Amino acid sequence: MNNNVNISDRGSKSLIRFVISELKPRGKIFTPFNIISGLIILLSLVILVIRFAKGLGSVADASQLHPWGLWISFNVITGVAFAGGAYVLTFMVYILNMKKYHSIVRMTVLWGFLAYSFYAGALILDLGRPWNIINPIIGNSFGLSSVLFLVAWHFILYIIAQFIEFSPAIAEWLEAKRLRKILVSLTIGTVIFGITLSVLHQSGLGALFMMAKAKIHPLWYSEFLPILFLISSIFAGLSIIIVVGSICQKVFKNQLKSDYGDSYKNIVFGFAKICAVAMFVYLFLRLLVLIHSQQWALINTHIGYWFLLEILGFVLVPFIFFIYGFKHRSMLLIHIASIMTIIGIILNRLNVSMIAYLWNDPLAHYPTWMEIVVSVSVILAQIWIFRWIIYRMPILRKSPDWVPEDEEK
Amino acid sequence: MSINRRDFIKTIGIAGVTLTVGNELLAAPKKEEKEIEFSGILIDTTLCIGCRTCEHVCAETNGLPDTSDEETGSNRQPTEKQLCVINTFNVDGNEIFVKKQCMHCNQPACATGCLTKAMKKTDEGPVIWTANKCMGCRFCMINCPFDIPKFEYHSPNPKIQKCKMCFERLKEGKKPACVENCPAEAAIFGKRRDLIEIAKARIYAEPDKYYHHIYGENEVGGTGVLYLASVPFEKLGFKTNLGATPYPEYSKEFLYAVPVIFTVLPALLLGMHSASKSENNKIEKEESYE
Ligand code: SF4
Numbered sequence: 001m002n003n004n005v006n007i008s009d010r011g012s013k014s015l016i017r018f019v020i021s022e023l024k025p026r027g028k029i030f031t032p033f034n035i036i037s038g039l040i041i042l043l044s045l046v047i048l049v050i051r052f053a054k055g056l057g058s059v060a061d062a063s064q065l066h067p068w069g070l071w072i073s074f075n076v077i078t079g080v081a082f083a084g085g086a087y088v089l090t091f092m093v094y095i096l097n098m099k100k101y102h103s104i105v106r107m108t109v110l111w112g113f114l115a116y117s118f119y120a121g122a123l124i125l126d127l128g129r130p131w132n133i134i135n136p137i138i139g140n141s142f143g144l145s146s147v148l149f150l151v152a153w154h155f156i157l158y159i160i161a162q163f164i165e166f167s168p169a170i171a172e173w174l175e176a177k178r179l180r181k182i183l184v185s186l187t188i189g190t191v192i193f194g195i196t197l198s199v200l201h202q203s204g205l206g207a208l209f210m211m212a213k214a215k216i217h218p219l220w221y222s223e224f225l226p227i228l229f230l231i232s233s234i235f236a237g238l239s240i241i242i243v244v245g246s247i248c249q250k251v252f253k254n255q256l257k258s259d260y261g262d263s264y265k266n267i268v269f270g271f272a273k274i275c276a277v278a279m280f281v282y283l284f285l286r287l288l289v290l291i292h293s294q295q296w297a298l299i300n301t302h303i304g305y306w307f308l309l310e311i312l313g314f315v316l317v318p319f320i321f322f323i324y325g326f327k328h329r330s331m332l333l334i335h336i337a338s339i340m341t342i343i344g345i346i347l348n349r350l351n352v353s354m355i356a357y358l359w360n361d362p363l364a365h366y367p368t369w370m371e372i373v374v375s376v377s378v379i380l381a382q383i384w385i386f387r388w389i390i391y392r393m394p395i396l397r398k399s400p401d402w403v404p405e406d407e408e409k
Numbered sequence: 410m411s412i413n414r415r416d417f418i419k420t421i422g423i424a425g426v427t428l429t430v431g432n433e434l435l436a437a438p439k440k441e442e443k444e445i446e447f448s449g450i451l452i453d454t455t456l457c458i459g460c461r462t463c464e465h466v467c468a469e470t471n472g473l474p475d476t477s478d479e480e481t482g483s484n485r486q487p488t489e490k491q492l493c494v495i496n497t498f499n500v501d502g503n504e505i506f507v508k509k510q511c512m513h514c515n516q517p518a519c520a521t522g523c524l525t526k527a528m529k530k531t532d533e534g535p536v537i538w539t540a541n542k543c544m545g546c547r548f549c550m551i552n553c554p555f556d557i558p559k560f561e562y563h564s565p566n567p568k569i570q571k572c573k574m575c576f577e578r579l580k581e582g583k584k585p586a587c588v589e590n591c592p593a594e595a596a597i598f599g600k601r602r603d604l605i606e607i608a609k610a611r612i613y614a615e616p617d618k619y620y621h622h623i624y625g626e627n628e629v630g631g632t633g634v635l636y637l638a639s640v641p642f643e644k645l646g647f648k649t650n651l652g653a654t655p656y657p658e659y660s661k662e663f664l665y666a667v668p669v670i671f672t673v674l675p676a677l678l679l680g681m682h683s684a685s686k687s688e689n690n691k692i693e694k695e696e697s698y699e
């Protein structure tokens with residue numbers, strides 16, 4: 001009878017006690033990372049108070065011609081590309097049944113889920129009239145012809161889908177056996193739904209700029225922008241998982257299963273291969289766009305060199321590194337390639353949404369230090385929660401013994 | 410992990426819901442094709458004497474600060490505090506004055522991109538903004554090809570500011586304040602179709618006086634505000650590279666693809682999932698035989 005009331009087999013009172021005890025921090029509190037990141041987050045809270053009391057313009061570089069600042073360009077548009085790893089990996093593991101990657105799925109989905117939640121949060125910070133965000137959600141005012149409307153909705157739905165994909169880990173943490181069973185049965189449906197949503201909103205982020213045709217430099221603007229955004233989210237997402245995964249391996253050593261090291265290497269080599277293929281398609285498409293638009297002359301300008309730096313320096317070079325790293329089984333090379341790819345994606349997204357956007361505007365547009373602090377602290381807050389969960393739930397470590405073996409992760 | 414019939418139905422169900430939303434979406438842009446006679450304003454820059462009366466009455470009508478002592482120039486933009494401005498250009502020794510404000514596009518990019526319909530094209534013609542719908546995302550500013558909507562960055566309760574063609578006055582049967590008070594009759598108000606006829610008639614009557622183009626007749630699919638000038642428009646700070654394609658067309662392709670992807674992709678994924686699963690089972694079975 002009790003079971004009908006309690007989601008967990010612990011009983012409700014002890015469940016609450018358990019959750020409260022888990023809220024306490026683990027390990028040393030005053031590490032350099034904690035102190036520095038804590039201070040930055042505190043500072044950004046102060047900045048946000050000013051922002052809501054006095055308006056966006058009091059903390060951000062308020063430009064009428066560049067309406068979207070760092071919070072949108074970096075946290076939302078760039079950050080979501082990096083969260084793309086989750087849909088790529090769930091596709092590989094659940095749709096293609098590539099078992100080899102199973103052990104890293106939870107970490108990736110968790111990273112994606114947190115990324116989306118925090119970046120959607122950053123979006124709200126940037127809204128001038130956030131109290132009206134309810135309008136496009138509850139449906140008293142649907143702007144169905146708006147790409148942004150679609151993207152916003154897909155964000156919300158995808159956050160929910162990712163939460164469901166991730167939820168078996170929470171159930172395992174709470175020892176909620178029956179709940180876990182139900183949640184696991186939802187996985188494949190939500191995975192399919194989630195991948196579809198991802199394909200649409202990753203490309204949708206590119207489609208946001210379709211009507212800014214006259215404002216974005218022709219080397220970046222093309223009708224292929226949605227497809228380019230989609231393809232680049234594949235290698236952006238995988239590169240970030242390579243980096244985050246490797247950092248986790250160092251930081252959370254005590255959480256890992258004994259055979260994790262070797263299988264992790266194999267996973268990284270697999271990722272390197274996929275990255276290389278996706279980057280090849282991406283480079284090919286960008287070349288095609290360039291030929292098609294006949295913009296050769298524009299290359300020989302200042303912004304043209306900037307364009308070449310992005311394409312050659314931070315797509316072509318890491319592409320080659322990925323291939324070499326894969327062939328010669330070099331983790332180092334693959335790590336370098338991943339970091340370069342990450343820089344390249346940041347460059348690309350900032351170019352489209354900020355730097356090449358009204359590039360000829362004489363009033364240069366630079367983010368303020370306060371914008372940067374808030375941008376950084378959004379990511380730091382994400383890392384804090386990420387760490388908190390990894391220490392408590394079976395993300396990297398084995399699921400508890402009561403989980404049937406073939407269902408683990 | 411297996412997919413049973415229930416999951417399958419769940420997946421399809423979700424796709425179906427989204428599909429219906431998608432269908433509505435397909436219908437949305439069509440509304441604009443409905444035959445409506447929009448009102449508009451014809452501005453004849455050859456008649457404008459640069460008195461800036463329109464600037465003053467605009468500020469007054471909209472409850473904004475008077476800026477009559479502000480210097481004129483050739484690159485002044487409407488701001489959140491001043492919805493229309495007069496710019497002065499010196500072309501071949503002649504001073505030419507150009508009024509700048511929202512163009513009230515026939516198919517406005519700002520309203521197409523607005524996810525709350527706070528920005529909308531009224532049946533009468535003006536493009537107006539509604540405070541209690543807008544969430545301040547500023548996507549309208551990204552989309553507007555003329556960089557017209559302005560945002561009150563320094564307010565905790567910011568508004569989007571732009572010319573609304575005095576929509577309230579129109580409903581009372583009056584003309585826009587700027588038109589009504591123009592002493593030189595450089596701006597006239599009327600049905601867009603009639604205004605184009607008038608503009609053409611003026612060009613025919615005095616072909617040497619006018620540059621033979623009505624700015625706004627075809628630009629970005631046609632705008633509610635139309636201009637006549639004596640010199641090519643690029644000399645007067647007009648954007649002449651915008652093309653005649655209505656701006657909503659640029660994102661239409663993507664929007665049309667959405668419902669298609671939403672039906673095809675889940676089915677495809679499901680198919681791949683079952684295929685890879687049965688293959689896996691086969692391999693496992695074969696392995697167990699060995
Ligand atoms: S000029 Fe800009 S703000 Fe005015 S209707 Fe056209 S797109 Fe909208």
Ligand code: SF4
Pocket residue numbers: 519522523524525526527528538542543544545546547548549550569
């Ligand atoms: S800022 Fe307001 S009016 Fe402009 S697109 Fe966003 S919700 Fe619509």
